[in-house]
Amino acid sequence: MNFRFSDDQLTLAESVRDYLAGTHGPEVLRRLDAEGNRDPAIWQGLVDMGLTGLCVPEEQGGLGMGLLEAALIAAECGRACLAEPLVDTAFVAVPWLVSKGETAELAAIAAGTRKVALPHVLNPWVADGEGKPLQSVDPLRNLVRFPATGSTDDHLLNLGALMSAAQLLGLADAMLNQAVEYAKIRTQFGQPVGAFQGLKHQLSSCAVAVEFAKPVVWRAAQALQDGASSAPLHVSHAKLAATDAAIQTAEVAIQVHGAMGYTYEVDLHFWMKRAWALAGAWGDRSYHYKRVDAAVLGGSQPIGPEHTFA
Amino acid sequence: MDLAYTPEQQAFRAEVRAWMEAHVPKEPLVTLECKEGFDHHVAWERTLASGNWGMVTWPEQFGGRGLDLIQWLIFEEEYFRAGGPNRANQNGIFLLGPTIMEFGTEEQKARFLPPMARGEVIWAQAWSEPGAGSDMAAIQSKAVRDGDHYVITGQKTWSSRAAFADWGFGIFRTDPESKRHKGLTFILFDLNSPGITRRPIRQLHGDTGFAELFFDEVRVPVENCLAGEGEGWNVAMATAGFERGLMLRSPGRFQATAKRLVELYRAHEAEASPAAREAVVQAWGAAQAYAYNTYAVASKIMAGGKIGAEASLNKIFWSELDRAMHRTAMQLLGAHAELKRFGNGQINQWLEGYIFSLSGPIYAGSNEVQRNIIAERLLGLPRVGAG
Incomplete structure (x- = not known):
């Protein structure tokens, strides 16, 4: 029993985070928005980092990693508001194809020449x-x-929902961070607005929601990776928790930005709109709520203190 | 990440389960907040100690079993699965104990920890004063050095367990010229010392769970001071960290409440609203999330990490979850919610629990203070009033 990422996993996620922070900032999102929204150079950068082949088995030229690593990196894609179809291709389609034994396209996906x-x-x-x-x-x-x-196929749905949840975590983290940074520099009534408890407490509540959504997502990733029979429940729980945290954070973040938050000029809107989109993708809130409801109240999921990991 | 228990951990779970099934009282005990219930709970502490389950993570020399945090979580899960009573000595074992472990001398550890683990000395906390609640640095109660004693004069209030406990701990102003966080000293004292008057305070439920303490030139030996004169604030902050952090509210407690809530829902399904149903399902999800997070924190600490201001995230989460679960139960109970005992004579534990849950967002540092801590120390926002 060990609920902790390995140092290798954390280092991998950090390297992706640093790469995206350095090459895929808000100015890139604005350029894509203005000039047509896919850029082969961005995709090639992801390919060069090996991310398209992350979950492709080594025999097909990939890194052969699992859903935990994929979910960690999907969160980084959310944090960077990455628009290239890396998550759908490499962390949803690839694991699904591998699970079905369909290996024909994997080498091309890993090489970056095929998006799915x-x-x-x-x-x-x-x-x-x-x-x-x-x-x-x-x-x-x-x-x-x-x-x-x-x-x-349920497994495909679970993969899509899990990776959406992971992206929503990263989006929420990023929106919280943007709101905090804005609250530090925007001055009203002679002080940074972030010194007012009215904002502090809303932002702290977002931090609580995001912090407690994270382990639900990681637990779901591990359950799906292990092929646990309860994995669909955990994936739905993860999608619910991450969606609620992200939507709450988006609403607080725009509020903290004040009138600026209601403009196209502030970066926040890219992240917020992605969160709206992913909240409804791969099973919306009602869909995943009903799956959790059915398992918990229907009796298929054993509940109680001794069943944390049952 | 490995979310499977080892065979040794499974065997340990079976051992705890067997002992709890044989020893946990079949009927819930009368509330800890009255004398009769307190005595029953102290008796239970001693039963626990007879099985050497008083404080499983402590070193064996201090009355523990030297277990790691995953084993502690397993123990707690089985404790709450069996419906184990609230811990009468929680101020001691969960707050003061770890504080003594960190700051105490070897002599103090040997003197205070084993009787605490055995349930022989029950501890009360004495932080707040009438003018120092959330703003604990405003405390005024004085401890004046006189030879090898401190002479304490002042007043503490809302002291949990102080109506019936044996010993207390708190911080006192040892430097009369000092202000705010400086000049405070952490002192342990016998509640039966001459000069201490206890005035039990009736709480919301009508019982006397906590008390006001009046100190009239109470003489306390200097060896009862923890970590040296003037260090009180730092020590108290560490104690508060233990309180908000890992130990005080283990996830099993909330998972057990969520399970009982599901059972209550099933009994009231016909008349329950969809909103109540969703609140029940959310309760399960939040209790599980809290458990996962606690396993994650335990794993981090076992790998050499530390928990700091993150403890404030925990405190907000469990206290607001507990209140939400009991509020939902009160809604499901409908007209029965107000009854102290149901028609069959059973205590309405949901009502007791709801009343107690209202204290959660207040004690151990109000949730407003916790949100300030998160904003300032985790998010890096400017301090209140900063320009």
Whole structure:
């Protein structure tokens, strides 16, 4: 029993965080928004870091890592508000293809020459797929209308929901950080607005929500990685906790920014809109709530103090 | 990350479960907040000690078992699974004990810890004063050095367990010229010392769970001072960290409440609102989240990490979760919620629990203070009033 990431896992996540912080700041999001929102150079950078092959087995030219590492990095993608379809391709499609024994495309995915957006019936549209375009409130999210056939596979849904939850953690962290930094520099009534308890307490409540959503997501990643029979419950719990934390943080963050928060000029809106989008993707709040409800009240999940990890 | 228990951990769980099933009282004890209930709870502390379960993480020489934090969590899970009573000596074992372990001399450890683990000396805390609640640095009670004694004069209030406990601990102003956080000293004292008057205070539920303490030139030997004169604030902050942090409220307590809430919901499903249903499901989720987080913190500490201001996140989370769960139960109980005993004579534990849960966001540093700590120390926002 050890509920802790290894030093290697933390170092990996940190290196991705540093890379994205250095190459994918808000100015990049603004450039993409203005000039067409995919940039081959960004994708190539992710490929060069090995991230497209993170979950591809070593025989197919990947790093052969698991869902825990993928979820950690998905959180970093959320933190950077990354729009390239890395998470859908490398952390959702690849693990799903591997689980089905479909290895044909894996080498191309790892090499970065193939991007995959798997349709699932729960998603009425997909990002970065082929089809009739739709406009998302998220200016960096390229939606297309749902293809004629979508999968009904639960494992695919669980992978998508888990990785959405992980991204929502990173988005929430980033929004909290932006709000805090703004509250330190914006002065009113002769002091930084962040010195007022009215803001402090709202921001602290966000910190509590985000902090307690994190271990739920990591626990779900481990359960799905282990193939635990309770994994769907834990994934739904994770999606709920991460969604609620991210939406709460988004609302507080815009409030802390005041009128600036209601403009397109402040960076916050990119993160907030991604959070809105992911909150409804791969099973919305009601869907995941009902799965938790059914397991907890329906009796399939043993509950009580001795069942923390049952 | 490895979320499976080792065979040794599973065997330990089985050992705790067997002992608890054989020893935990079948009927819930009368509340700890009245004399009769207090005596029952002290008797239970001694039963626990007879099985050497008083404080499992302490070193064996001090009455513990030298177990690690994962074993502690397993113990707590089984304790609450069995419906184990609240710990009469929680101020001692969860707050003062770890403080003595960190700051005490070897002599103090040998003197105070074993009787604490055995439930022979029950401890009360004496932090607050009438003018120093959330603002603890405003305390005025004085301890004046006189040879090898301190002479204490002043007043403490809202002292948990002080109506019935044996000993108390708190901080006192030893430097009369000092202000705020300086010049304070952490002192342990026998509540039966000449010059101490206890005035039990009726709490919200009508029982006398805490007390006001009046000190009229109470003589306390200097060897009862912890960590040296003038160090009181730092020591008290460490104690408060233990209180808010890992030990005081282990997850098993809230997981057990969530489970009882699910059972209560099932009994009231026909008339319950969808909102109440969702609150029940959320309670399970939040109690689990708290448990995962505690395992994560325990794993971090076992790997050499520390818990600092993060303890404030914990304190807010468990205290507001506890209140929410009991509020939901009161809603589910409907007209029955106000009854102190149900028609079948059973104590309405949800009502008692709801009343107690209202103290959670207040004690151990109000949640407003905790939110300031998070904002200033974790998020880095400017201090209140800073320009």
